[in-house]
Amino acid sequence: xxxxxxxxxxxxxxxxxxTNFTCSFPSSNFYALHxxxxxxxxxxxxxxxxxxxxxxxxxxxxxxxLNTKEGYSYLYIKGSQxxxxxxxxxxxxxxxxxxxxTFGTGTKLQVIP
Amino acid sequence: NAGVTQTPKFRVxxxxxxxxxxxxxxxNHEYMYWxxxxxxxxxxxxxxxxxxxxxxxxxxxxxxxxxxxxxxNFLLGLESAAPSQTSVYFCASSYPGTAYEQxxxxxxxxxxx
Numbered sequence: 001x002x003x004x005x006x007x008x009x010x011x012x013x014x015x016x017x018x019t020n021f022t023c024s025f026p027s028s029n030f031y032a033l034h035x036x037x038x039x040x041x042x043x044x045x046x047x048x049x050x051x052x053x054x055x056x057x058x059x060x061x062x063x064x065x066l067n068t069k070e071g072y073s074y075l076y077i078k079g080s081q082x083x084x085x086x087x088x089x090x091x092x093x094x095x096x097x098x099x100x101x102t103f104g105t106g107t108k109l110q111v112i113p
Numbered sequence: 114n115a116g117v118t119q120t121p122k123f124r125v126x127x128x129x130x131x132x133x134x135x136x137x138x139x140x141n142h143e144y145m146y147w148x149x150x151x152x153x154x155x156x157x158x159x160x161x162x163x164x165x166x167x168x169x170x171x172x173x174x175x176x177x178x179x180x181x182x183x184x185x186n187f188l189l190g191l192e193s194a195a196p197s198q199t200s201v202y203f204c205a206s207s208y209p210g211t212a213y214e215q216x217x218x219x220x221x222x223x224x225x226x
Contacts, residue, residue: 032212043203043217044156051212089155093213100171101146101207101215105155 002026004092006104013080014112020076021107023090027071031095035064035075038087038106047075047088080111115139117218119204125224126194134189134221136204144207145187146171146215147179149200156203162187194225 005024013019025033032051036044048057053068061078077084087106094100120135136145143164148156158171162181176198178190187206191198201222205215 034212034214036215043219044215045217046214049212049214091215100158100161101213102158102172103148103156105153 002092002094002102004090004102004104006088006090006107008107009105010108010110012110012112015080015082017080017111018076018078019080019109020074021088021109023073023075023092023104025071025073025090025092025102026094027069029095030068030071030092032093033066033068033073034091034093034101035073036089036091038089040086044089075107077109080109082111082113085109085111117204117206117216119202119218119221121221122219123222125226126191127226128195130194131190131192132194132223133191134202134204134223136187136189136206136218137185138187138204138206138216138218139185140206140208140216141184142206142208142216143184144213145181146205146207147177147187147189148203148205149173150203150220151200159189159202191223194223196225199223199225 035047038044048064050066055066066073087108089106091103117138146161147159160179162168165184204218207213
């Protein structure tokens with residue numbers, strides 16, 4: 001079983017604050033790392049798919065970085081808004097086990113107006 | 114284009130009853146997955162399929178069976194339901210072109226009493 005860890009487990013921030021979360025994964029046999037946004041009562045939706053060491057992706061106020069050599073990825077939210085409240089999941093794809101996706105347990109973000 | 118659909122959306126079973134959850138996708142994806150979501154546990158892979166006629170065990174396969182008789186459908190069966198199988202079940206599909214980004218269905222909430 002591959003170990004994919006996310007921290008913190010939950011986070012409360014004020015509207016307008018910037019925040020970031022961490023996803024740690026095995027540093028060997030890397031294929032891809034995904035970030036998903038999961039709103040309550042909905043399904044997870046992909047934010048970023050990252051495959052190369054040093055990748056940086058951005059979508060509006062949300063961005064992510066990837067370090068495959070040390071096995072971590074950061075997700076940043078700039079100027080948090082109440083609509084950013086959701087659980088953010090990362091998922092690791094192991095090279096050689098492409099079909100299997102291992103999810104972290106997520107970071108639950110609540111943005112307080 | 115419906116994406117990934119799941120049937121039913123909700124179900125209540127008594128211990129020992131059986132049922133089948135249906136997942137269908139219209140994106141011509143090769144890979145399909147069944148996950149369960151439990152509080153504090155994130156998404157855990159039950160079974161997956163890399164193509165029509167093939168299935169494989171994931172992280173938590175016990176008590177479940179699956180079949181992939183057609184490329185677009187992936188069935189999850191519970192032969193003798195137990196209270197421990199109370200959960201929300203998500204189906205997903207993927208293809209190699211987006212590094213196995215998961216496209217999720219809306220989920221099925223199952224309660225076993």
